[in-house]
Amino acid sequence: MKKKRIHHHQVIVKTNPRRFKIDQLPLLILILPIIAFMLLPLLYIFNQAFKPFDELIQYPPRFFVTRPTFDNFIELFRTYSSTSIPISRYLFNSIIITVVVVFLSIFLSSITGFALSKMRFHIKNVIFEVNTIALMFVGTAVSIPRYVIIDAFGLIDTFWVNIIPLLVIPVGLFLIKQFIDDIPDELIEAARIDGANDFQIYLRIVLPLIKPAIATVAILAFQTAWNNIETSSIYVNSEQLKTFAYYMSTLSTSSNTVAGKGMAAAATLIMFLPNLIIFIFLQSRVMNTMAHSGIK
């Protein structure tokens, strides 16, 4: 590109503006139908979950709830599954599994990312490239061979099968490694000269600097574990080891009664809300990480 002296007031760049201007209005109107389409099912679930019985059976159906109650939630927690397991048990399993998966997968992907990015390690490029190819991996396509392998390790119908297969998240390692790449080498070298060993460098220098990437991996791991249905339906037989997401999916296929519909909506809301709240809290960190997401 030719070098030219640029006068900053000649061209007004419109991308990423500071404030709202009237010429942005047509664009907003243009995407409003799409936004509404994205939002409606979510609004619907909120309204449905809080509807009392008489509003659930109302005909014609009304979209918005007029007298919100917690009836559906109370009913949901009173119900037992067909094999007399209380709902709280499924919820308890899901919470424990999700917390463990989130922490372990953050640890695994960050320490591996550190080794691949900043340590003297001659096969690191090969590993990273294989990991990048694995971004294309679709887990559901190999549920059968996974069954054979999990069976061979004696993990079928154990508590750990809910956790161990979910720990490897190639996108997570990919994003964290890209993020660590941007930490200046001088910082690491300086710490080495000060006598810090590699684990101390990881713990005290790298981890605090990659908080946005960690937040992103946390969200990914949360989604993987919290929404996971496959494990409970394929690898677990004991009802007391299954998860809330699984229970919820059985509810949705057998919910033809009116009360069932209200409960299913309440359960869907319990499934969805934690996802949303965590994302809202961490979204600025996620955006920060995604700037490093390109495949080079």
Place this chain on the structure above:
Amino acid sequence: MEKNGSLKIKKFFSKEKILFKKDSKLAYLFSAPYIILFIIFIIAPIIVAIWLSFTDYDMISSPTWAGLRNYVYLLTTDVEFMKYILPNTITFAFIVGPCGYILSFFLAWVLSQFPRGLRTVLAVIIYSPSLTAGVTMSVVWKIIFAGDAEGYLNNLLLSMNLIAEPIIWLQSTTYLLPIMIIVALWSSMGLGFLSMLAGILSISPDLYEAAYMDGIKNRFQEIIYITIPSMKPQMLFGAVMSIVGTFSAGAIGVQLSGSNPTPQYAGSLIVNHIEDYAFQRYDMGYAAALSVFLLALIYLLSKLAFTLFGDKKS
């Protein structure tokens, strides 16, 4: 020749040995847990799938060698596959993939034209459906598309006198696939969308200024000549995410209709066909052949994305 070959192998190992000696041993320790789990749960299943696809296996007796029989069956005898599953999968993938991708880019670009506050609110709204992982929200879709007059869509169409009788949307061979496509598109603005939004925002304003000095005239040219070329890595990441997302979302047909196979296979995709053969007919060998076929398809499509957007290599 043989001698030459073994010499090469020897050379390779001695070189590796020297390189290994220089490596930090802690790096091996740090990455070992991830790599071991990666091999067990990602690489090994692919290898086992390939091996099983050449066998007959019913999960009770041990697998017996079948040669190419499963693949021959796949290509010549499996009527449902050729008549419904493959066309459905292709229709679904070629609409949801590219449309979801273009829509992601379009929305990301429009959002980048707004100030931070408004942009954040809209980004959360657009991204949040993908948080539900499709299946979770099937409850909602099932009520919206319910087959009786109480279903929201039926109710709406009835009250507008557009239809005379409620339509049984989710059991209909005509409507099931289009509904699946709509639901999949709804939840397809995921990581790829965020990546493209972040990519557009990270382009330096100087680049646009320089481009306008060089004679770019309108916003469309700006997108074609500056925005997209400047964010190729994010475009590639987004493409890979939308390919993977499309094929992962395939199971919703079964969730929506409540049965596998779906009514007359109208909404069955390869993913469902695999589960049908594996967990209902216990024909693991054939299910594995289907898995290998699906993985190869995804890999080829991703390769295509790499040749379109990748900078180096192919």
